[in-house]
Amino acid sequence: MTASESTDRPYGAFPVRIGLQVQPQHAQYADIRRTVAAAEELGVDVAFNWDHFYPLSGEADGLHFECWTMLAAWAEATERVEIGALVTCNSYRNPDLLADMARTVDHISDGRLIFSIGAGWFERDYDEYGYEFGTAGRRLDALGEALPRIEQRWTKLNPPPARDIPVLIGGGGEKKTLRLVAQHANIWHGFGDAETIAHKHAVLDEHCKSIGRDPGEIERSAGVGDKSPEVIGKGLLDVGTRLFTVSSSGPDYDLGLLREWITWRDEINSK
Secondary structure (H helix, E strand, O other): OOOOOOOOOHHHHOOOEEEEEEEOEOOOHHHHHHHHHHHHHHOOOEEEEOOOOOOOOOOOOOOEOOHHHHHHHHHHHOOOOEEEEOOEEHHHOOHHHHHHHHHHHHHHOOOOEOEEEEOOOOHHHHHHHOOOOOOHHHHHHHHHHHHHHHHHHHHHOOOOOOOOOOEEEEOOOOOOHHHHHHHHOOEEEEOOOHHHHHHHHHHHHHHHHHHOOOHHHOEEEEEEEOOOHHHHHHHHHHOOOOEEEEEEEOOOOOOHHHHHHHHHHHHHHOO
């Protein structure tokens, strides 16, 4: 199956793309900047960070940097790659302010921002910074309330965004999250093996059907963990995944696996 073939999955028409999540933990910012530059030189399509205030692995109080100020710096330091957070936590910023931040970074990057967002889950962030953690259901409801505000604010800003900023929503909740994807997103990002991802795609397709949206408009994205394309690439490709994101953590930021995925992408897209 090539990247342009889709059978009953119209979203299979998207080309294969590769992302790198540069986890902003256990490293000085200079190391993070060099990693993003190296990934761009290798040919990665998207450079992501994440929106947390503390490391998610390793030393709990290790080195760590904030998401959106970093994205603004990446916008200046890069030339070609798209950039974004995987993903922004909706709880941490007023939605209208977040929309303005995103518009500004989009202009700094000359229209290369992917606006990636989710409901939030890392309780320590909330506790340490004074946000109300609440329940998963309430956080998802808040995301549903925020997305129309963000979209509306983009229409009011002067100047407007440099392009129609693509919206990525991360999360696999079938009743709320995937419905929000159908309503608002250009990209859905999830995790799991091919069988799990295929099921989520089918649920998302049904949500699209229920609101009259073409599911082929939504690019399907997945995190690949530490797996090589030889192990999971074909399975995810066959169920419609087209954006594959490798993660790398400080302090070393090994890009060996990223190179394998970029080579695989080029082979698939050339068929």
